[in-house]
Amino acid sequence: MGYFFYLTLSFLYFLLFINGAIGDPLTIGSTCKAASQSDSKLSYDFCVAALKSDPKSRTADLKGLGIISIELSISNATNVVSNIAKLLKDKSIDPFAKTVLEDCLDLYSDAIPTLKEAVGKFNSKDYYQANVDVSSAMDASSTCEDGFKERKGVVSPLTKENHDIFQLTAISLAIIEMFH
Template sequence: MSPLRSSFFIFLAVFFSFFAGFPAVNGHNLILETCKTCAQKDPNLSYNFCVASLQAVPKSGRADLRQLGNISIKLTKHNVTATRRRVKKLLKKKNLDPFVKGCLDDCFELYSDAIPSLKKALKDYKGKRYEDANIDVSSVIDSATTCEDGFNEKDGVVSPLTKRNNDTFQLSAIALSIIRGYFKAALYLVGHGQVVIPPFEGWWGLIALV
């Protein structure tokens, strides 16, 4: 590893460790600001869905930005696990259309693979391996999209998993936006030779500039 790359990762570890120590000034406002920025960065992400999902977790009201990222990954994992159970239940139905059954089989495999990916994402996120966490969560978005697209390949077929696939997509997009925001802001600061941590309330303002 080159000295420059080594120095960057040392800085990154200090950067996030320092910032993680800031208490949430106002958990509710932080959620609103986070979801607003996430929705602006990704036009496919629903602001209202983001707010409702994060606020549904009691701990989110006292969370800082990094903790919100962890919460969003856990929400995605919970949804993926529940969706896998739902697919398994649907596959037990008798007289399933062969095409629909084939799609459900594919979805079951996709969601089965997504669970360990999210477990790894949580581990990578906690270990501040943000690029790895980004890859882990991105694969889950691909799984939800692939599952839904399978049903659309035949005219007249209605997917029984549209809402669940969309929820998985949205939750994963929220997590990705936060993860990418952290990493891009760190790269921006390093690239400009700046090692001063931005004020807590100015964090998303910095990310918006990147």
């Protein structure tokens, strides 16, 4: 990408830090704009809706939005684990799909404590390790979804959940990168 793009992105990051420092109410919009520009797979609208879903986001600075985004990932991953547990009780589920669901359960069960560690790492300014931890959770969502694609005709019952976790972790990674 061109020099102008990186100059513009750097300027946006600078504005985000200034906005975060003075509590500008545009922090969510400007954060999501910069985040979606840095990751073409991240939806601006999803980012705004997700961050606004937490009442603390209205007064949060950039660091606060980073914590909120990781906490949203933890909450959603926890809900996915519950959803998978319910699906596994369904006796009519295809044996292959059941095996994939069990794999997904393991992936998300591991992702939750990893995301909790990411909060601590982010708070302690260990942005590298926070990035590694959040990336691991992002991989869990992709790996889970890909598992269902291994057999033709099997449809993932977790497509929306996997997509949401992917988007939430993409928000977190974009914010972490703004500090890194």
